[in-house]
Amino acid sequence: MSRPIRTRRQATLASLAAELGVSRTTVSNAYNRPDQLSPELRRRVLETAKKLGYPGPDPVARSLRTRKAGAIGLLLTENLSYAFRDPVALGVLEGIALACEDSGIGLQLLPAGPGNDDVSTVHRAGVDGFIVYSVPDDDAHLAGVLQRPVPTVIIDQPLIDGVDRVGPDDEAAMTSIANHIIELGHRSIGVLCMRLSQDRNDGPAPLLRQHQAHYHIQRTRLNALATTFDNVGVDWSTVPVVERFDHTVADGASAAAELLEAEPQVTALICTSDILALGALEEAVRRGLRVPADLTVTGFDGIADAERAGLTTVHQPVKEKGRAAGDLLLDPTRTTGTAPGSAQVITLETELKIGTTSAQPRTTEQHWFGL
Amino acid sequence: MSRPIRTRRQATLASLAAELGVSRTTVSNAYNRPDQLSPELRRRVLETAKKLGYPGPDPVARSLRTRKAGAIGLLLTENLSYAFRDPVALGVLEGIALACEDSGIGLQLLPAGPGNDDVSTVHRAGVDGFIVYSVPDDDAHLAGVLQRPVPTVIIDQPLIDGVDRVGPDDEAAMTSIANHIIELGHRSIGVLCMRLSQDRNDGPAPLLRQHQAHYHIQRTRLNALATTFDNVGVDWSTVPVVERFDHTVADGASAAAELLEAEPQVTALICTSDILALGALEEAVRRGLRVPADLTVTGFDGIADAERAGLTTVHQPVKEKGRAAGDLLLDPTRTTGTAPGSAQVITLETELKIGTTSAQPRTTEQHWFGL
DNA sequence: ATCGGCTTCTGAACCGTTACGGTTCCATTC
């Protein structure tokens, strides 16, 4: 394959037109509107283009003129490499990608890892819109995105007035888990939750921290638990909540260990994600606790590994979530201007999946048998 | 959050400059070179910008002027959604993402699924370079990429003269597996391979098809096997090779079934990927064949699931592969022009991992014991 | 002969920015 050596200067549409003795318009038409010029001339244009090594209209210049970049940006505050490992994030990503493929639109992953305060990447991204996936309320990159005059859809969190949002009804979902646990008879529970704030806190999350959580979803889920358990007489302020900054099975295990060490009387461990719950299951094995006989464990998300493990959890349709966000953003019928109050909020169905990791606590069990 | 209602027309750098009574240059400097103007004026510029709802310099216009898009494009011929499910592709993706994050560069996934002949998405992508991952030799999108006057790095395949390439030494890797199998004493083998061409062929792949394979890597791997086995007197033309278009465990299983049905005497199944091999293992169980006592199975790639299964395979560092490609593409010391002959070829180390799925065939075993 | 309509091509405006090479002005320095 002989690639022409770059001459002094890349050929442009103008130089090609000059070479051919036609107008720039005509060359442009040769590429974009073949019906606007005679087949013969078009052939000559394309042929000369090849001869001159003209690679076709410059995408950036075209974008400037047409005001279309042909791509959308995806902002997630985690490192990209993490996103490729988390099953939930991957599902969302897949859904978004599906929507993009259908529209023939590129999907630009923005480098905006945590601790990276440089918002310029967001300002420099030539995209027609943004999808923001699960970032904290006070995220600087998100603020940068909202400044841009392009449509934006937020998945999961945060909830921002006037901005489209796609996500599950976390409150209802978590409440359904709480009710399940309550119906089983558990009154001594513990909770493992994900990062509540940008500042690392691997340990107990006191009430104040729970209320001030920068992650809307975690806040909502904890609130749902608090309300539901308070209603049946369990004083939420006495319920141990252990937080982990990183989101791995190992962290779930260590959180479970920490909690069970401090509060051995706990009969049910409610986790705000399946990953944490899988860790809790591992830790239970390590401690010789039988699940669910000695300890009930529940998750959240409904990932494949959780199903394999028979975890009691709430399933949310992650792929559909990404898909819905993509479709919403790319919906051509919507005007790009974010007229105040016109924001769409799409709430996705969740489903309580009762697996083999939840059962009545032993004391209650005896009570039932005694009936 | 009150977002200003868009006025008749978006404010631009020029209108902002007019409003302030300063030159456009000055406004530009306020954003890009704060040291070029007094702090006081800069403050005024930014303040007025906020008042007018000017969102900062337009990324596309800036890109046109600076000739930098701040993103690279990633081309893979599979559907994006597939890529998010294949462990090898994910590893590569993760590596690339890592490199991008380090450079603060966006990663644009291009929608170019199979059967999508529309190359325009490649032509429309405003990116500073391309990474092409594992596409067939005659891929139309790849041709489009190579036309673009930006640097390109190809991962795995195809091998193109004058274009940077990152990949393992497939020939050496496959040869090491072949030698392992030969040393164990196997002489009656079968092969399961991945797609050899864009046209679907779920079934036997005769010699001609093997040689004409559009996927460079599969061709190389099969060739390595052919050469090595021919050398020890196994007539390659008699070795059954079964091809699968889709790349799933289920397809591996069905391919194994097809092959073992037709050639029950086979004692070793060499697969060109771990996924196929995992399928073969499943099929062996289904048939009541003990692995490795009755059947030896080998894979290629060294994915996590393979390790878990104890699969004998060749490990290749997928993450490092993506990383190397990203680093190579983003390397600022390299000139962007692809001077002929200056293409870099990075070959990655592979490692033969002998697991618990390979052993001597039974007849040989008896022979050995009989010594 | 005139007119309308079609095809084919053109000229000029415009998209919003940054690079480049100034100019202006004031404070130092000798």
Place this chain on the structure above:
DNA sequence: GAATGGAACCGTAACGGTTCAGAAGCCGAT
């Protein structure tokens, strides 16, 4: 009191296209 130098700001020319309202030419219909 002129020369020097730096800080602050500016004007112009790209960057490489697309788009729109015509112009020119040709043809058949009136």
